[in-house]
Amino acid sequence: MKRYSALALLKAGLTGQRGWERAWRDPEPKKSYDIVIIGGGGHGLATAYYLAKVHGLRNIAVLEKGWIGGGNTGRNTTIVRSNYRQKPLHDLFDFALDLWEGMSDALNFNVMFSPRGALFLGHSDGDMTALAQRGDALRCDGIDAELLTRAQVQRLVPLLDMAPNARFPIHGGLIQRRGGTARHDAVAWGYARAADALGVDVIQNCEVTGFAMTGGRVSGVATTRGAIAAVASAFAWRAIAARSRRLRASSFRSKRTRYRPSSPSRSSR
Numbered sequence: 001m002k003r004y005s006a007l008a009l010l011k012a013g014l015t016g017q018r019g020w021e022r023a024w025r026d027p028e029p030k031k032s033y034d035i036v037i038i039g040g041g042g043h044g045l046a047t048a049y050y051l052a053k054v055h056g057l058r059n060i061a062v063l064e065k066g067w068i069g070g071g072n073t074g075r076n077t078t079i080v081r082s083n084y085r086q087k088p089l090h091d092l093f094d095f096a097l098d099l100w101e102g103m104s105d106a107l108n109f110n111v112m113f114s115p116r117g118a119l120f121l122g123h124s125d126g127d128m129t130a131l132a133q134r135g136d137a138l139r140c141d142g143i144d145a146e147l148l149t150r151a152q153v154q155r156l157v158p159l160l161d162m163a164p165n166a167r168f169p170i171h172g173g174l175i176q177r178r179g180g181t182a183r184h185d186a187v188a189w190g191y192a193r194a195a196d197a198l199g200v201d202v203i204q205n206c207e208v209t210g211f212a213m214t215g216g217r218v219s220g221v222a223t224t225r226g227a228i229a230a231v232a233s234a235f236a237w238r239a240i241a242a243r244s245r246r247l248r249a250s251s252f253r254s255k256r257t258r259y260r261p262s263s264p265s266r267s268s269r
Contacts, residue, residue, distance in 0.1 A: 001197035003108050023189060024068075024196035029203050032229035033061040036221055038208050040064025041073035042184065045191035045202070052198035060200045061230075063223060065207035068192045069185035081118040081179035083145055085134045094143050097178060109190030111182050118179030121153070122171045131174040138176075148173045 002008070002021050012020060035051065037044045040062045051057045064071075080100050082093035104110050122128040128147075135145035153173045154162050162170055192202045203225070212220035212227070220229040 001108075001193065004110075023193045024202050027201045027203060029061065029063075029206060029223070029225050029228055030201065031227075032220075032231075033201070034059040034231045035061070036228060036230035036232070037062045038221065039071075040068050040188070040192070040202060040204065041071050042076075042187055042191065045188055045195055048200045048202075049191050049195040049198070052195060052200050058199040060195075061228065062192075062195070062200060062202045063206045063208055063221070063228075064202070064204050065224075067204050068202065069188040073188045074185035076184040078181040078184065079118060079179070080113065080182050081176055082143060083118060083120070083134065083138055083174070083176040083179065085137060087137070087141065090138060090141065090143055094141075100182060101178075103187070103190070107190035107194045109186065109193055111186045111190055113180060113182040115178055115180035117175050117177045119148075119153070119157070119173050119175045121168075121173045123168045124171060128171050131172070135174050144176055144178055146175050146177065148175055 012018070035048075035057060037048050037060065041064075044062050044064075045068070048060050048062045051060060080097065082090050082097045084090040084093055099106075100111075100113050101115070103113060120131060122131050132147055135147050138145040148156070149172050150162065150170060153160065153170055156175075160170060196202050205225075207224045208221045209224060210222035211218050212222065212229070218230065220227060
């Protein structure tokens with residue numbers, strides 16, 4: 001793999017951007033692999049990369065039904081943070097945040113991580129109490145969290161509507177200054193490139209359509225590009241695993257809230 005650098009970019013600019021190598025190969029699927037990973041998003045590609053980088057495994061295939069960066073990873077929110085209330089979550093995400101801070105250098109690919117801070121607003125006294133509780137829990141585990149007054153929020157983000165009669169009046173906030181944003185499709189591309197350089201086969205346009213079972217265990221997969229035998233299989237998408245009646249899929253709690261705008265005239269009726 002040819003390393004990216006400012007000097008390489010300058011040279012390419014002076015030669016009409018000619019001479020760039022493919023970011024990763026476009027290999028044909030082999031008949032068998034030691035490990036087959038289904039799903040070429042952030043989780044699948046990161047799994048392949050660390051298996052190769054940390055554990056020295058090389059005979060790995062990542063199977064993606066579309067193109068790298070074209071799935072949910074590319075449509076993901078850009079927010080990167082670890083200020084979750086529950087300990088199992090904030091421990092996991094703080095470890096991930098450490099990875100984000102050095103990811104561009106580790107992968108030799110600009111994932112556009114920008115630690116500009118992640119700010120959560122409080123719109124009532126109850127909100128501020130909940131944010132204070134979250135901040136206390138985070139600081140007890142050594143994770144940065146700072147409770148802000150209304151005046152501090154206004155100085156930090158002067159474009160916010162701070163009027164007392166605003167639809168969502170702002171009482172204050174909680175900020176994690178280590179948090180920020182990143183370009184998630186660039187993360188997929190960076191992991192694909194780095195994994196490929198370690199010998200991983202990143203195979204696009206290869207949809208998994210079924211599983212081969214031997215002795216109650218997955219021994220291979222059926223794909224739109226032929227059958228592939230596998231010593232071990234991993235699923236980056238739970239829905240794929242659930243298609244097989246012989247495989248169990250477990251659900252875990254995930255905290256999400258979705259707001260739907262409504263017409264003031266309708267809501268007042």
